[in-house]
Amino acid sequence: MSMLHASQAADAPISTGGTPPTASLMRWVAAATLPGIMTMTAFFGLGVLSNIVLAAAFAFVLESTVLYLRKRPILPALNDSSALVTGVLLGASLPPASPWWLIGVGMVAAVVIAKQLYGGLGQNPFNPAMVGYALLLVSFPAHMTLWAPPQPLVGESLWAQIMGSLPSEQIDALSGATPLDAFKQKADELSATRFWANDPLPAGTLEAWRMISLAWLAGGALLLARRIISWHIPAALLGSLALLAMLFHLADANQFASPTFHLLTGATLFGAFFIATDPVSAATSRRGKLLYGAGIGTLIIVIRNLGGYPDAVAFGVLLMNLCVPLIDLYTVPRPEGHARGAMR
């Protein structure tokens, strides 16, 4: 057995007895989101859980419906839990207590269009959850930037918000900016130190985001320890993001936030471990994964610092998904014993 096969076997998901490998892999991914989701719930209230439950329910219903229409076996596909993971990931990306129709539209885009119309699990060129997220961000910018300040939201208010029946003045009162959003909208002449000294965010917002990011990191560490993902994509993504953020920060510290700010706020760590590592839409070989991750990290910083959107994990991942066929073409691993360049 060549080195290539040995390394692939090490990367392959561990099969646990009767369950098919995909299902066990997807369940581990779902389990690894728990620390992040629980921390988010602790800071942002039950709206986080309602998002995820609704998104997962939509995922199951939509997946079964499309499989029925495509005359494919329904149970095996539902059993692999990939729809559940898509639902959980999209639900965790949306602002807490998003209205049901917003989640529904996002899940239709994710499961029906991005996944099943391309041929189902394994055939989708784009990360389904991020297709749903990007479509919602482009279509409903007002709802997608509605991050309430960290405060538990319970009872009737939560219900009204999910049903979409909350009057808009009340929604405005509830909404707050994410740290990335607030820093992006800072006046140019205001220096960064003065900006943070003014307490631009509701109390505890920055700390909440940092804790949530660290919780995602813990989940990612679990995935790494179980060898469900390899270190290449997250390391390349975070490394390129930190390096580029550092360069921007050194060039103009007032305009561009520090690398730690970029690493610990927004969806950076969530994206690095849970979104970019999607085995279907990411690059395949190790060198390819490094390139793919570095591309996403670069795009995130470029769009965050120079573009029109405060966060850019979804766009970075989707744009690099687009490059994956090219990356895979040029990073075919050299089989043991073959001369350099003999593969082309």
Added chain:
Amino acid sequence: MSQWPTLARQGLWSNNPALVQLLGLCPLLAVSTTVVNSLGLALATLFVMIGSSTAVSLVRHQVPGAVRLPAFVMIIAAFVTCAELLMAAYAYALYQLLGIFIPLIVTNCAILGRADAFASRQPVGLAALDGLMVGLGFGIVLVILGGARELLGHGTLFSNMELLLGPIANGWQLTLAQDYQFLFFVLPPGAFFVAGMLIALKNVIDQRRTRHSARPAATIARTERRVRVTGVIK
């Protein structure tokens, strides 16, 4: 004149410029945000299509092969200028709304394609009919696309029709959903999506028809080089 039904079927359905050849996508996707925009551009394109096909067919023996494309583009540009001036005179608001996309009809490859592939080698009557049918095929898809995007993007239908049709069209607007906006369908990605769905719908209908009809589909006389992107090459 036995070719007439064949020409009509090809232009409107089996060789539709928008759904099968995928030509003229730029105006198709950029302008089809509302019914009135689509209808305005569809009429202008239809006018240019008939005019240029007829004119190209009339001069087909005089134009040497080496310079035929520049000559055809000049003819098309002349008709586009007519269409632009007419629109500026009679539907000025719509003329402003469509902006650059009226002069850009010159570069609509569906028109040049028909001029080169069909009109330059057929008698005038057939060429004019082909222009009419292909123009209609393009226009109908454009209007359906505009309607679908207006409905899904804004929740209305036939808004601002008075820009094209004058005061009789006041109040034609159907509002199917209040306070509704789905930006995806207003922006270009939505156009790609809806156009893709229309192509899929056409292919499904074709499949159903071949499955239900016992006899094989009649072979179409190969009188011209046909350009196909979607569908099955027969």
